[in-house]
Amino acid sequence: MDHDKTAIPIEGGRFLIVGGASLVGSTTADLLLRKGAREVVVLDNFAFGAESVVAHLRQDPRARIVRGDVMRLPQLLAASEGMDGVLHLAAAMSISMDADPWTGLDVNIRGVQNILEACRANRVRKLVFASSNAVYGYGPGVAGDLVESTPFHSVGAPTGAVIYGASKIIGEQLCRDAYRRHGLDYVVLRYSTVYGERQHYRAANALYIIETLDRIRRGERPRVIGDGSETKHFLYVGDAARANARAFEAAASDVAVNISGPAPVTTLELVRLVTRLAGSDLVPEHVEPQAGRVRLTSGGAFRIDHSAALRAIGWAPETPMEEGLARLIRWRDAAAGLDAGGADA
């Protein structure tokens, strides 16, 4: 498909965020509005999304919140009409995929197909598709630098996690297919584990932060599963939102890039950091993994390389873990003091 790669300025642009009543969605909506978007439509079926995370958007006349489901093409057709860009975030993650693979596969595959059809019908100029480092898989094979050409490892991983990762691989390819067939510009962003204010309970990895904080606030020793040497690579939600905006703004298309935080941490480092930032001197206790619970483990130390994102869309992470966690803790403590707002568990 030979054409100039579409760059959509945020200022004056009209954007639809599908699965937008979420951590990443609401933060991106805020950013797009702050950058002068003419219209931001948030579509969500509120199965996982929460009214509370988007309630503040109702103050802005340029924002609109629409109840809709990615499995219902007519709702997507209506919501995407006149849009310059669509950000597709709606997905079943590993935990949901484990509990209900039928629905999860429908959402992660047919949902993407429906989004692509809606974009095509309404001549949307660019789609940003939220993929995941789950496309590199899990288990002993996942180690070292993970770059965009790293293959998908699945040996030893739970079924829900493998299905999730493979469904994201398919979602990416469906975008590529729509580009090839219909010239629909797209950028795939492979987020690492997102954390930040309005944190939900849905992502297996990000849970670790919230659970640690919850225990500390109850005066209980934080728990480290195993020896704590396992690697996690987190991404602050504000950096994720910036990546989404950059993907629209940049003259990039037909590309998939990693979007990860400045550096990985071990789970022990993470628990110690949360403990310190929460102002506690509780000492972590090491516990055995719980049977039957979805855990996503890698083999050795790894790092999700985000240098391709700098080249493709001019993005790099800006928020160190310490700063992002401090913000999350402040938000969480404030929310706990007032109401349970923001957490949809």
Add this chain to the structure above:
Amino acid sequence: MDHDKTAIPIEGGRFLIVGGASLVGSTTADLLLRKGAREVVVLDNFAFGAESVVAHLRQDPRARIVRGDVMRLPQLLAASEGMDGVLHLAAAMSISMDADPWTGLDVNIRGVQNILEACRANRVRKLVFASSNAVYGYGPGVAGDLVESTPFHSVGAPTGAVIYGASKIIGEQLCRDAYRRHGLDYVVLRYSTVYGERQHYRAANALYIIETLDRIRRGERPRVIGDGSETKHFLYVGDAARANARAFEAAASDVAVNISGPAPVTTLELVRLVTRLAGSDLVPEHVEPQAGRVRLTSGGAFRIDHSAALRAIGWAPETPMEEGLARLIRWRDAAAGLDAGGADA
């Protein structure tokens, strides 16, 4: 799931072959009947399957041919009633997936889900699921010995091929999920490219054999795409059928194994072998790949290791390429002399 792994003797057993009006399906039906099966039901929607490849089964009162579609659960429920074992072959392959990913994904994912539901509802004792070495992917990463833990490579591969491979990964995991949830015993067989009598035109790799033969029979020089150094690893259909039978007979479950021929060949070796076996002295000509056509290439020399199958189900390939090709050529020449029977292109 703790229970004894189910072994189903073929003799006296009742078997359903889904997608059975096919190269592998019809050959397996023949084998099961020869080994004393009490009943063999072949279900096919005849979209790719051909009446001609199963017509001979109508002579055997123990065989039954049913028109049905994997997307129609009631048809699967009816066909699988009372069955000891189900062999699930129905799938969209890379070429179909490239042409129509919506239908392909429905067949390869929802189709498997429907099969699993039918097996569960009818308390089928074991499912044999036809997967593919496509779960190791394509492109430069695919080289060396491919074992069951080899990850999925997709960089540089066509969308249809990536989607096909990922859909097979998901299909395997859905079997694993049904085993874990409901105790449904299963064996996944990852076939390499199957060739043999009743060869169809549907598999991108196997086409090479038929196209070579067709050119020779027309008196045209056979064509080698590129330099001919590319590796292919074929599997004779009789060996595939034996693997299916062994997967039922063996006390194996919750396992995925490679099913490949004795040894890989390069495309140049293959073309020369077909030419020689066809009794021709035509010299191959090297041509450039055709643009837009689905081609599945690997990076370097590779070999699909089938030693795990020996351990899990007591199977190893028996038919050298030379012998299998000679049989295919005899069949093809005989069919060409009589009618076009067997090829569904």
